[in-house]
Amino acid sequence: MFPIQFIVRLAASGLLALSLSVTAVTAQTDPLPSWNDGAAKQAILDFVTRTTAEGSADFVPPEDRIAAFDQDGTLWVEHPIYTEFRFVIDRAPDLVKAHPELADKPAFAAILSKDEKRIAALDARELFEALVVTLSGMTPDALGEEINAWLKTARDPRWRRPYIDLTYLPMQEVLTFLRANGYKTFIATGGSVGVVAPYSREFYGIPPEQVSGSAQDLKFEIVDGKPVLIREAKLSLDNIEAGKIENFRMVYGRTPYAQFGNSSSDDQQALQYVKNSPGLRLSVAILHDDAAREYAYGPAQGLPDSPVGTFSQEMYDLGQKEGWIIVSMKNDWKRIFAFED
Template structure:
């Protein structure tokens, strides 16, 4: 066949091969050229310094003529999960999953029925359960998160996360996601940023629902990771068993360590809400160029919860935001997001039935 307009087949194929790269660049340039307003992309945020900081950061780092421009491949944004992307009070969602799993564990191993801390959990006494020590909880987590294949674990979490209900709102946990943060995730991704979850929670647990809930694929979840062991079943089929062996404690200093291990690039934006996120924000801010560092302060007892003890809020063992962290944020130019003042609405719908 005669080449069309003098373009031979090899040239045509070469051009087609370049289309994905060219279209990405053209789309990015096109998006940068549009007249975007903060209200259009972050509608659940009230006007204020926090909303403006996100908008200005994205506009500056994606504008090729800006001295703060960040190349597409370096656009990394990391988000803590519990208390930053969804509700963490009165107890972490994954801990609730583990507590709900205890009856099944005891049924399989009846000898645990009269052994602490399983005896207390089986009693259903919420006050007694709330007094379990960290060591007690570690025993519960080890018994409920290990000893099964990764496929069985994923299936169990998927079933639970779709049916379990938060005791206060009587809604699935996956509906208790902060709408303003979902908009922030979308806004960053629309401007070429890869968004990662960096959580002290279990990596395998969060990976089950991260795509569905946050639009973040499993490979972009960095969390506390346990070991697995390769083996074969009786039919010779290979499988992985989850083991009670800690590989990465993705909390505090473990967060920047996990980011380096799993991502390999320093983030340009980091979002957290507690002392467990301090080192992640410090490490993000230590990089050159414009960096966005933000902390969510839970100060809205009516629409969600209020805890600190920063700013005179009630103390909390879950998601602790200390006065020292607040002072560091102010001294380093980190943005403290007031849930009460900065968020027009908390969840995807303003009020649950």
């Protein structure tokens, strides 16, 4: 149901160096093999066909093909606690050692307990403030090296695997499929751009400059005669709630043609704005309804509530009314992780 696509690139840089790569996607190859046949898969295939086929009424010029993806709960596991918070939990003890007064703050007390239920019970903004303090005082490069080093050794407690394995295979296929059809892919996360950008290329094939996230101020200083930038404990861009689409549009000056998310707390307005923009737009919301293979939480469709990534019944009803694609992980995804048999 999608056009034959040939993308051949021959690019050489440097003296007489040549490299050749050929990608050919034919009608015989399923670009989304981890998706079960059904309305969700078909809607994604149709969207790409209609926006990329020359002569289509919904054709989008290649330079305007922009797609944005939430990370937590959309590209990888977020339940019961965001991976970024696990990093903060591991990092906080050193900070509190240097600043013992922080131990009295409820958020730090919970973080130091390493009790994930207690941490998850914290007010989201309270937790985020502790995160902002923990992720300040260093250069952005130092934080990038730290998160990448952590990701090499840290293991998810349920699957006992590195976090890169917890990315969703069906969504990796969507990223690849969109890029093969000329879409420039972006991350639009409620999490910290300073944490996500350093691994976005390795994990998702998305370069750092195409990661939009909540952002802490950087401060220019001259230290020992050399200029440095230091992360401040001050949130300059807040991607929670409508902030995600407000900041994406402000920073990039573009409205995505396709928006993927899962949470009422930071995706709802972005999905709504994109779907209502002129032209053919695709808004996709991932419903976590697979307690066996991943997690089930909502409270859309009567699923239990969750401290993270809440998919409210209100958002569900809005999505149905506006024609978003609501993906059931249980029914629409044949495989969730690459490591599954």
